[in-house]
Amino acid sequence: MIIIMKPKATEEQIQALSASLESQGMQIQRNAGVGCVVLGVIGDVAHLDPTDFLIQPGVERIMPVSEPFKKANRKFHPADSVIDCGGVAVGGRKLAIFAGPCSVENYDQLTDTAFKVHAAGANILRGGAYKPRTSPYAFQGLKLEGLALLEQARELTGMPICTEIMSPKLVEEFDRRVDVIQVGARNMQNFDLLTELGQTQKPILLKRGLNATVSEWLMSAEYIMAAGNPNVILCERGIRTFETYTRNTLDLSAVQAVKQLSHLPVIVDPSHATGLNWMVERMSLAAVAAGADGLIIEVHNNPPCALCDGAQSLTPAQFAQVMGKLHAMAPIVERVL
Numbered sequence: 641m642i643i644i645m646k647p648k649a650t651e652e653q654i655q656a657l658s659a660s661l662e663s664q665g666m667q668i669q670r671n672a673g674v675g676c677v678v679l680g681v682i683g684d685v686a687h688l689d690p691t692d693f694l695i696q697p698g699v700e701r702i703m704p705v706s707e708p709f710k711k712a713n714r715k716f717h718p719a720d721s722v723i724d725c726g727g728v729a730v731g732g733r734k735l736a737i738f739a740g741p742c743s744v745e746n747y748d749q750l751t752d753t754a755f756k757v758h759a760a761g762a763n764i765l766r767g768g769a770y771k772p773r774t775s776p777y778a779f780q781g782l783k784l785e786g787l788a789l790l791e792q793a794r795e796l797t798g799m800p801i802c803t804e805i806m807s808p809k810l811v812e813e814f815d816r817r818v819d820v821i822q823v824g825a826r827n828m829q830n831f832d833l834l835t836e837l838g839q840t841q842k843p844i845l846l847k848r849g850l851n852a853t854v855s856e857w858l859m860s861a862e863y864i865m866a867a868g869n870p871n872v873i874l875c876e877r878g879i880r881t882f883e884t885y886t887r888n889t890l891d892l893s894a895v896q897a898v899k900q901l902s903h904l905p906v907i908v909d910p911s912h913a914t915g916l917n918w919m920v921e922r923m924s925l926a927a928v929a930a931g932a933d934g935l936i937i938e939v940h941n942n943p944p945c946a947l948c949d950g951a952q953s954l955t956p957a958q959f960a961q962v963m964g965k966l967h968a969m970a971p972i973v974e975r976v977l
């Protein structure tokens with residue numbers, strides 16, 4: 641971190657600030673700039689909040705030098721991370737395709753959809769048992785019964801299962817029973833939940849928050865990693881903008897931003913990003929072209945009757961068609977399905 645002092649900063653102010661930082665274990669390199677003094681702060685500044693220094697007497701400006709995130713940072717881990725999700729690698733050359741219904745509704749709905757997405761080439765079954773609904777009166781998910789149905793579907797199809805967690809109290813239960821734990825957009829900054837998920841080694845699918853910047857998203861990954869779990873997969877699912885035609889605005893440039901900044905795998909959710917089933921095919925192809933390591937697509941065996949997110953859900957036949965197009969495109973971007 642670099643601290644630029646005001647031209648009128650007094651010697652006492654400079655010395656007091658230097659002494660305070662030294663007492664916190666930092667080394668101070670003092671430089672005489674043009675008309676002002678510049679202090680280089682050397683040491684582990686991760687726990688210092690740069691904005692705290694702005695109110696110190698004599699301080700003009702702060703320039704952070706080191707990155708606020710370390711474990712998720714590509715600078716300290718140049719190779720791409722590949723995360724083992726119940727036997728399916730996420731982050732390698734092979735695209736990971738998560739598919740399934742927004743909500744687990746009953747045995748027939750889940751198993752029928754699971755068999756069909758599996759046959760079309762999906763490799764991880766995704767279904768919600770605990771649903772973060774905007775309205776408290778909307779279907780909230782089958783909860784533990786939904787987890788049991790997911791376990792049955794895994795048994796029947798052989799696909800690993802991924803489902804969303806909402807409460808830190810359920811981390812142990814999810815750790816025992818599922819292969820990938822999803823953190824939804826609404827919980828991206830639920831820091832208690834993230835820290836608790838750091839206690840497991842289970843892969844965590846961390847969705848980007850509704851209004852989160854790339855840097856905030858990576859800091860949330862850092863929470864999980866700093867607490868001890870390196871197995872984080874990022875998921876771009878669209879962000880809130882002024883545009884209302886689509887449910888969200890799919891930020892595909894974030895895929896490249898994350899790839900540049902971090903070694904973690906990143907997948908794209910074209911279903912929540914658009915909210916429109918007819919857009920999912922093109923946005924899936926675009927996501928893979930943009931460098932995504934995989935996709936998460938909502939598929940329902942009867943979308944008009946879905947209890948949640950029917951408008952953005954593909955039928956199994958539509959999903960199979962998307963997979964066909966992805967097969968044709970994957971080699972062009974050096975991917976396999």
Ligand code: PEP
Nearest residue numbers: 742824825826847877912
């Ligand atoms: C979901 O995956 O069904 C979901 C609620 O997604 P998001 O958290 O991205 O809104």
Ligand code: MN
Nearest residue numbers: 742938948949
């Ligand atoms: Mn959904």
